[in-house]
Amino acid sequence: xxxxxxxxxxxxxxxxxxxxxxxxxxxxxxxxxxxxxxxxxxxxxxxxxxxxxxxxxxxxxxxxxxxxxxxxxxxxxxxxxxxxxxxxxxxxxxxxxxxxxxxxxxxxxxxxxxxxxxxxxxxxxxxxxxxxxxxxxxxxxxxxxxxxxxxxxxxxxxxxxxxxxxxxxxxxxxxxxxxxxxxxxxxxxxxxxxxxxxxxxxxxxxxxxxxxxxxxxxxxxxxxxxxxxxxxxxxxxxxxxxxxxxxxxxxxxxxxxxxxxxxxxxxxxxxxxxxxxxxxxxxxxxxx
Amino acid sequence: xxxxxxxxxxxxxxxxxxxxxxxxxxxxxxxxxxxxxxxxxxxxxxxxxxxxxxxxxxxxxxxxxxxxxxxxxxxxxxxxxxxxxxxxxxxxxxxxxxxxxxxxxxxxxxxxxxxxxxxxxxxxxxxxxxxxxxxxxxxxxxxxxxxxxxxxxxxxxxxxxxxxxxxxxxxxxxxxxxxxxxxxxxxxxxxxxxxxxxxxxxxxxxxxxxxxxxxxxxxxxxxxxxxxxxxxxxxxxxxxxxxxxxxxxxxxxxxxxxxxxxxxxxxxxxxxxxxxxxxxxxxxxxxxxxxxx
Numbered sequence: 115x116x117x118x119x120x121x122x123x124x125x126x127x128x129x130x131x132x133x134x135x136x137x138x139x140x141x142x143x144x145x146x147x148x149x150x151x152x153x154x155x156x157x158x159x160x161x162x163x164x165x166x167x168x169x170x171x172x173x174x175x176x177x178x179x180x181x182x183x184x185x186x187x188x189x190x191x192x193x194x195x196x197x198x199x200x201x202x203x204x205x206x207x208x209x210x211x212x213x214x215x216x217x218x219x220x221x222x223x224x225x226x227x228x229x230x231x232x233x234x235x236x237x238x239x240x241x242x243x244x245x246x247x248x249x250x251x252x253x254x255x256x257x258x259x260x261x262x263x264x265x266x267x268x269x270x271x272x273x274x275x276x277x278x279x280x281x282x283x284x285x286x287x288x289x290x291x292x293x294x295x296x297x298x299x300x301x302x303x304x305x306x307x308x309x310x311x312x313x314x315x316x317x318x319x320x321x322x323x324x325x326x327x328x329x330x331x332x333x334x335x336x337x338x339x340x341x342x343x344x345x346x347x348x349x350x351x352x353x354x355x356x357x358x359x360x361x362x363x364x365x366x367x368x369x370x371x372x373x374x375x376x377x378x379x380x381x382x383x384x385x386x387x388x389x390x391x392x393x394x395x396x397x398x399x400x401x402x
Numbered sequence: 403x404x405x406x407x408x409x410x411x412x413x414x415x416x417x418x419x420x421x422x423x424x425x426x427x428x429x430x431x432x433x434x435x436x437x438x439x440x441x442x443x444x445x446x447x448x449x450x451x452x453x454x455x456x457x458x459x460x461x462x463x464x465x466x467x468x469x470x471x472x473x474x475x476x477x478x479x480x481x482x483x484x485x486x487x488x489x490x491x492x493x494x495x496x497x498x499x500x501x502x503x504x505x506x507x508x509x510x511x512x513x514x515x516x517x518x519x520x521x522x523x524x525x526x527x528x529x530x531x532x533x534x535x536x537x538x539x540x541x542x543x544x545x546x547x548x549x550x551x552x553x554x555x556x557x558x559x560x561x562x563x564x565x566x567x568x569x570x571x572x573x574x575x576x577x578x579x580x581x582x583x584x585x586x587x588x589x590x591x592x593x594x595x596x597x598x599x600x601x602x603x604x605x606x607x608x609x610x611x612x613x614x615x616x617x618x619x620x621x622x623x624x625x626x627x628x629x630x631x632x633x634x635x636x637x638x639x640x641x642x643x644x645x646x647x648x649x650x651x652x653x654x655x656x657x658x659x660x661x662x663x664x665x666x667x668x669x670x671x672x673x674x675x676x677x678x679x680x681x682x683x684x685x686x687x688x689x690x691x692x693x694x695x
Contacts, residue, residue, distance in 0.1 A: 123568070378403060
């Protein structure tokens with residue numbers, strides 16, 4: 115996350131604004147900023163999505179590949195996350211600058227999606243004990259405007275919703291089973307993302323907490339927790355970040371708000387994605 | 403609690419930069435502006451193979467024989483006398499380095515500030531040691547451009563009581579080309595907030611200070627909580643400024659006040675939504691055309 119250096123007075127102003135439940139852009143503590151979403155905009159992936167949350171810009175592509183199963187879990191499919199922090203987002207990401215942030219975010223996403231109820235992993239297994247689908251989820255961070263974790267998880271879920279996994283036909287011949295992946299672009303199955311989690315970051319500022327913090331607010335917050343929340347309000351992952359310490363009471367308060375906001379966020383996302391599916395409009399992309 | 407997720411396809415066409423008129427002379431970097439050798443090379447252009455090319459994206463402007471390209475999105479090109487807002491990023495020998503969205507970091511010399519209390523005296527070694535107690539990293543200042551060095555680096559000064567350290571408020575950053583050059587850039591708006599429109603695209607919104615408080619050069623910061631009504635005015639102004647900037651409207655006191663008045667029928671947080679932004683900006687544009695300003 116880009117470092118914003120604020121003066122003492124600005125920090126005080128933001129601190130009091132959170133206390134007042136009236137943030138510097140007029141939002142209350144549990145409001146999200148306006149966001150825009152689009153899926154299916156990269157033609158050479160199996161699924162893609164772009165999320166723009168205020169000025170945070172994230173692009174996600176999902177590629178599927180047949181690969182050997184994990185020997186420890188031979189009956190389920192796999193998912194791998196990779197995040198590239200573009201130096202276009204902030205010069206600090208140049209070279210290896212973004213790697214720490216990238217591993218932090220991918221670790222949290224891996225954990226959030228690690229819970230077996232989040233996705234229908236068994237259906238991603240093609241040949242139990244031998245071959246399964248491996249989902250490569252590639253995230254590209256194009257612009258930082260605060261609240262990266264949430265924006266990325268939104269984009270990941272949207273891209274998974276959009277993912278088209280080609281159907282496989284199996285033929286048995288001497289010596290083993292031959293897998294044949296369909297070339298027909300209309301011969302595919304979709305993934306069920308109703309159980310997929312979204313990350314909700316709750317920032318503690320002063321004695322209060324806010325969701326969807328802008329970069330300035332993040333600079334004022336000493337401690338934050340990230341939670342993976344599903345549509346039913348199940349928490350699949352949790353991580354605490356920042357130098358400050360948190361009271362047990364405030365953690366449970368923060369979890370409650372994250373749960374409330376997370377459920378609403380999941381519902382709104384699926385509603386928007388459903389609408390897009392119905393309209394079936396042309397890709398907008400980056401031009402316009 | 404509200405979440406607002408939209409589809410990119412539901413967004414209308416991009417901001418209409420030229421309000422329906424055909425500018426006719428938009429170029430992108432590398433475009434040939436003219437192959438005629440009778441023209442002079444201005445800002446934003448370069449000469450190659452006897453053709454004049456654009457080096458930035460923008461509109462071509464011609465003054466007699468001088469051809470230049472004016473980009474809508476640019477870094478700040480400082481001029482002497484400009485009011486700027488900057489953030490202190492580093493302390494160096496007898497100077498502060500200030501980020502002003504210019505191509506190079508600007509400098510504020512210890513000899514070109516008013517020391518606390520408005521005293522005019524020689525800077526001693528003591529003052530050099532005390533520099534961090536006047537301005538430290540992260541502090542925001544308003545200043546005037548005193549000089550533009552040969553390499554483009556700006557030298558600032560705050561030798562007037564209206565300049566100096568800024569207290570509580572919100573900084574909004576827009577493109578420098580959107581801030582209209584006017585006689586005054588400090589305004590106490592009648593709606594109950596002060597605004598400083600920096601020529602460098604940094605805009606400072608703060609609660610209006612009492613007359614006596616304004617005389618300290620800002621070295622004593624008031625950290626008392628700002629009242630809810632002031633906060634609402636500032637937040638509304640912030641969203642109005644960003645709305646105008648989003649639609650490429652020039653920013654000056656009148657346009658901002660018009661936007662503020664036009665926005666009164668919406669709540670502050672509604673002003674973050676694109677359709678409300680479009681509505682407010684359209685009203686401002688109509689009113690400006692009506693008044694002929």
